[in-house]
Amino acid sequence: MSERTPRELMAEWLAGDLDPEGTAQLLAFCQGDPEVLEQLVRSQCLDRLLRVAVLDAGPDAFVQEVASRCGAAEDSTSDLVRHVRMRIRIDRGLRWAAAACLVFGLAFLGWWQMKPIATVARLEAVRWPEGSPAWHAGDKLHRGHLSLLSGYASLRFARGAELLIEGPADLELVSRDLVRLRSGSAFAHVPQQAIGFTLEGPTGRVVDKGTDFGVHVGREGMEVHVLKGEVEAGRGSALQTLHERQALQISDRGVSTIPVNQGSFLTGLPPTAQGAIGWVHWPLDEGAGTITQAASAGLEGTSSPARLLSLAGASPGPQWTTGQFGAALSFDGEDDYVQTDFPGVAGAAQRTVAFWAKVPRNIQPENGYAMVSWGSTQALTEGWQISINPKENEGPLGRVRVARIGGPIIGATDLRDDRWHHLAVVFYGGAQLAPSTQVLIYVDGELENTARKGVLNVQTDTASRAARKVTFGLSLGPGGPEPRPLQTFHVFRGCLDEIFICNAALSQSQVRDLMAHNSTPAFASQ
Secondary structure, three states: OOOHHHHHHHHHHHHHOOOHHHHHHHHHHHOOOOOHHHHHHHHHHHHHHHHHHOOOOHHEEEEEEHHHHHOOOOOOOHHHHHHHHHHHHHHHHHHHHHHHHHHHHHHHHHHHHOOOEEEHHHHEEEEEOOOOOOOOOEEEEEEEEEEOOOOEEEEEEEEOOOEEEEEEEEEEEEEEEEEEEEEEEEEEEOHHHHOOOOOOOOOOEEEEEEEEEEEEEEOOEEEEEEEEEEEEEEEOEEEEEOOOOOOOEEEEEEEEEOOOOOOOOOOOOOOOOOOOOOOEEOOOOOOOOOOOOOOEOOOOOOOOOOEEEEEEOOOOOOEEEEOOOOOOOOEOOOOOEOOOOOOOEEEEOOOOEEEEEEEOOOOOOOHOOOEEEEOOOOOOOOOOEEEEEEOOOOOOOOEEEEEEOOOEEEOOOEEOOOOOOEEEEEEOOHHHHHOEEEEEEEEEEEEEEOOOOOOOOOOEOOOOOOEEEEEEOEEOOOOOOOOOOOOOEOOOEEEEEEEEEEEOOHHHHHHHHHHOOOOOEEOOOO
């Protein structure tokens, strides 16, 4: 179905040229937006007045024509002629009023078309299509087309609804209560005052009842996932109520129930850090020996050097090599690892881990564990681990993997090319976004398009006897309450350099600062 704007459809309707397809579109606009219906009524009234105004060929010619057709005398003594002339004087006033109304109506239509319906609240890692406007936070959005190639755009509508769009996405902003999502994913948070906010897709629509829901539009149709509250969703007028933890697949073939997938939608962008960001940095630049020093500011517990170790104790541990900046460490995949004295960021607190990694082309699955880790394995949510995905049944091999077990987040870029790549994992959310914690992954400064956006609520253990301090190149090990011998743990094969841990969710620009300069202006002074 071709898409036309409400203004185009109104013009064709008033001219008598609107086809059945356009009539259906105009009817849908009127049903979905009271402002469109009101403008249509105004336009029809103005059109009728305009027709009256343009038909007059002059009062004398008009009087003569009326008298002739009625068989009356054309002199001024005729009652009919006097009556007609009186009506003409009245109609002249009406014509002036009609002209004024027409001018007003055109102005009103232009104002209605240009009236902002949403504001750009936040942007994160957005890339706009070539030739399209590059919007910024705070910009006002009007009715019309909007698309983004990648990243996230958070929009706030006039009545309070908030829509977080994930690129690539293509959509049309129809009104303050209606958005058409042609492709891509979006998460909607709708407060009470904005109940009725509607998100349409090519195969169906969802009408909010004051809740949180996610919509994905792809080749197979439209998915609706309710994370909180309830919505009405379906095709045409056949809508059904969906409650929390329910989901629908709406396609050309029909409507079916599917499992809800809460982890597939980002429900909020990283919070902006308040004040200077605390950090710890292992440059790995010594180039010799079995210890490496850390620099830090704003974080406690990093006073002692880290030790280069091996599981069996028989080898010297990781070897020094050339890094992205100065020296770096090479791990052999047999027994090498590095043990620091830093306990790590605890609980559900925000954090960013950033570093350079070089992964061999022929790395084996067992050598994907783990580049950076800390915490314990007594519960699924008490450990924090970043590795190379070694499990094909959970996602593509060779990509960045976040979380130990239980629905990990896996990146899109294959790192198995024996080249240096800058990796950054941004963690935020915690309890307020139950039941998941939000995670963003950057590779070489670009946001990864991941299938999952969240993991089970992370509550990293840094205080118990089972908790292990920050380690490089060694997995956290199997779960369970009983400690296991280190010799049974997996180790990493590849190279690491310039490892940072921060106590905030860094933005893309700050991640790129680390990649280019090993620092960012947002860091606390050392």
